Amino acid sequence: MKAGRAQGREGAEPAPGPAEVLASARNNFSGGWVEDTLVIKAVRGTRDLLPPESAVWNFVEGEVRDLFRAYNFQEIRTPIFEETQLFARSVGEETDIVGKEMYTWEDRTRREGELAQSLTLRPENTAGVVRAYIEHKLWERGLNKLYYIGPQFRRERPQKGRYRQFYQIGAEVIGPASAGSESAARDAEILELLSSLLDRLGIKAWNLELNSIGCPADRARYNDALREALAPLAAKLCADCQRRAIRNPLRVFDCKVPQDQPWIEQLPRISQYLDEPCRKHFEQVQELLSALGVPFALNDRLVRGLDYYTRTAFEFTHGALGAQNAILGGGRYDGLSELLGGPKAPGIGFAIGEDRLVLALNRPAAGAEGKPDVYLAPLGAGTDREAARLARELRSQGIVAELGDESFRLKKSFEIATKLGARYILIVGENEVQSGAFALKNLESGEQVTVPRSELPPRLRPIS
Ligand code: HAM
Numbered sequence: 355m356k357a358g359r360a361q362g363r364e365g366a367e368p369a370p371g372p373a374e375v376l377a378s379a380r381n382n383f384s385g386g387w388v389e390d391t392l393v394i395k396a397v398r399g400t401r402d403l404l405p406p407e408s409a410v411w412n413f414v415e416g417e418v419r420d421l422f423r424a425y426n427f428q429e430i431r432t433p434i435f436e437e438t439q440l441f442a443r444s445v446g447e448e449t450d451i452v453g454k455e456m457y458t459w460e461d462r463t464r465r466e467g468e469l470a471q472s473l474t475l476r477p478e479n480t481a482g483v484v485r486a487y488i489e490h491k492l493w494e495r496g497l498n499k500l501y502y503i504g505p506q507f508r509r510e511r512p513q514k515g516r517y518r519q520f521y522q523i524g525a526e527v528i529g530p531a532s533a534g535s536e537s538a539a540r541d542a543e544i545l546e547l548l549s550s551l552l553d554r555l556g557i558k559a560w561n562l563e564l565n566s567i568g569c570p571a572d573r574a575r576y577n578d579a580l581r582e583a584l585a586p587l588a589a590k591l592c593a594d595c596q597r598r599a600i601r602n603p604l605r606v607f608d609c610k611v612p613q614d615q616p617w618i619e620q621l622p623r624i625s626q627y628l629d630e631p632c633r634k635h636f637e638q639v640q641e642l643l644s645a646l647g648v649p650f651a652l653n654d655r656l657v658r659g660l661d662y663y664t665r666t667a668f669e670f671t672h673g674a675l676g677a678q679n680a681i682l683g684g685g686r687y688d689g690l691s692e693l694l695g696g697p698k699a700p701g702i703g704f705a706i707g708e709d710r711l712v713l714a715l716n717r718p719a720a721g722a723e724g725k726p727d728v729y730l731a732p733l734g735a736g737t738d739r740e741a742a743r744l745a746r747e748l749r750s751q752g753i754v755a756e757l758g759d760e761s762f763r764l765k766k767s768f769e770i771a772t773k774l775g776a777r778y779i780l781i782v783g784e785n786e787v788q789s790g791a792f793a794l795k796n797l798e799s800g801e802q803v804t805v806p807r808s809e810l811p812p813r814l815r816p817i818s
Contacts, residue, residue: 371462399510399518406724410717414708415503417555418523422501425547427525430500432482434507438472444481444690446661448602451477455508475507480662480687480703481694483526488696497529503708514713515678521708524684528691528701536688536700538635541666542642544702548670548682549648551706557672557714560681562649565656565667566636567604568628570689573664576627577603587617607657625654632665639666662687666702672714681714682706727753728794728814729771732760733783741782744792744807751811772797778814 370378385394396402403411422429438458445452457475476482479502492498503523510516527544529535545562552560568576580603584591588599591606591614598605606618628636643650650668658667667685675681684704691699728748732741738760745755756774758767764781771779781793792810795802805813 397518399512401517401519407712409724410712410715411708413717414555414712414715415523418501418503418551421547421551421554422525425499425543427499427501430483430486430502431504432476432479432486432502434505435473435475436482436485438474440481440485440694441474441477443693444484444660444662445478446602446605448598448605449659449661450608451508451659455510457507457509477508478506478660478705479504479522479524480526480660480690480705483703484528484687484690484694484696484699484701487528487699488691488694492528493530493697493699495529497527497533497535499525499527501525506705513678515675515707515710517709522705523708523711524703524705526701526703528699528703531698531700535702538638538642540702541639541686542646542648544684544704545639545643545650545668546646546648548704548706552670552681555711555715556717557681557711559673561651561671563653563656563669563671564640564643564650565624565652565654566628566632566639566665567624567657567663567667567685568632569664572624572627572629572632573604576622576624579622579627580604580606583621590614590617602661604657604661605659607655608659623654624657625652635665658683658685662690662693664688668704672710674714674716675710678707678710680707681710725754725775725777726756727776727816728778728780729756729758729767729774729776730780730782731758731762731764731767731771733764733767733781735760737782737784737787740787744780744782744810748811748814751815753811753814754816777816780810780814 383394384398385392387393419429438456441456442452447453456477459473461471461473463470483500483502486492487498501524504521505519506522507519509518512518525544525547527535527540534540545564549560549562567573581599584595584599584603584606588596591599592609592611595606595609595611595614598609606621609615609618640650656667656669657663658669663685665686665688669683670681671679672681673679682704684702686700686702688700690701691697730741730745732738741757741760745757748755756771756776758770762770768779776797779795779797781795783793786792791804791806793802794805794810794813
């Protein structure tokens with residue numbers, strides 16, 4: 355698969371049929387055979403989030419949702435695949451994301467005469483949100499404050515903190531200029547929200563790097579200056595930069611090749627090319643941040659790796675993350691709606707790499723979550739039914755109950771209950787069922803009591 359531009363191609367090579375696709379999958383899979391058993395593993399760059407770590411992710415997402423509520427953001431969920439053109443046009447064809455990293459395929463047609471569509475797994479979510487803004491005429495709602503949590507896909511070289519399926523927590527503030535979407539107050543609100551979020555999660559030692567990359571007119575003048583400065587250097591730079599120098603010189607700043615860095619360091623800076631309104635807007639953002647006590651550092655080399663940005667651009671980095679130290683990034687995209695065929699709708703947003711956020715959190719995945727309040731141990735033939743009824747009763751009252759099996763001996767039930775970390779074990783034997791009073795043992799203290807059925811819920815309810 356490559357980042358295709360084809361969309362609705364007529365007369366193109368027919369896409370392979372299901373049988374061909376399956377045959378190729380049989381021959382090209384990276385798993386193996388262990389003692390006659392076929393072993394299929396997660397695809398490189400993807401991973402399973404298992405308990406108890408999944409509880410940390412749920413904790414983060416819970417905190418984030420509460421915080422978004424406090425800032426009056428609402429959730430949006432867009433599809434995880436979109437037309438390839440959406441990303442090519444918004445993120446930009448010269449960017450690494452579109453040029454090298456997208457999972458793109460030509461969708462098989464289902465009927466004769468139907469045109470094949472080029473589709474792409476979303477590498478980011480801003481483009482999808484702006485598409486939805488236009489498609490659903492969201493400007494009618496005034497200023498939209500939207501957030502999302504979900505997977506994104508980029509075919510990057512996997513390493514710690516960099517995955518091919520990764521998760522973003524993002525937000526976009528977008529609307530007509532008359533609703534205040536262009537104001538520096540929106541930028542400051544977003545940045546203050548982010549600093550509050552990191553503080554709330556206990557993530558310390560973050561740095562906010564801030565820049566303004568101006569409006570399209572500034573960019574045109576800056577690109578001319580870059581082209582001029584790059585012309586004599588081009589032969590010394592990597593092949594990608596030689597191409598970027600001609601087609602989209604700003605993207606030279608995305609270069610990671612160590613030998614190119616001293617040359618890139620000498621290039622003119624965007625800060626020298628901002629016009630008066632952009633300069634003023636940037637000053638207002640900085641003033642507001644200072645008034646709010648949000649620390650930041652100016653970095654006029656920060657241009658971000660996506661083409662849609664205008665004016666404010668920012669990244670939060672974190673020391674403990676190693677090479678992939680950008681915990682989140684974002685900025686303004688005042689022209690994106692128009693670029694996608696919509697009305698003028700200035701906007702600003704960010705996306706946090708949730709995988710990196712969890713890494714920076716360094717939170718032990720322990721805690722009460724995942725442990726049952728009680729383990730019900732059916733004892734003797736025919737007690738499964740009564741135990742299931744009792745478990746249903748307790749669960750309906752908010753008690754976390756794990757259910758054993760009548761085929762287990764009592765010793766085994768105790769072992770399982772202890773391993774699960776249950777607070778209590780409840781014996782459901784024939785005598786107990788008949789008398790309506792159950793043996794309940796506290797697995798921490800060892801204390802055992804007989805409790806009538808009706809008194810079980812208040813006894814078992816977790817102490818909050
Ligand atoms: P981005 O800088 O491409 O911006 O990605 C945002 C964040 O996603 C990064 O700072 C990083 O934490 C995380 N991230 C990116 N790629 C990976 C990866 N392969 N593995 C793990 N984490 C990754 C955007 O995506 C923009 N849509 C942000 C935005 C929203 N701008 C305006 N609104």
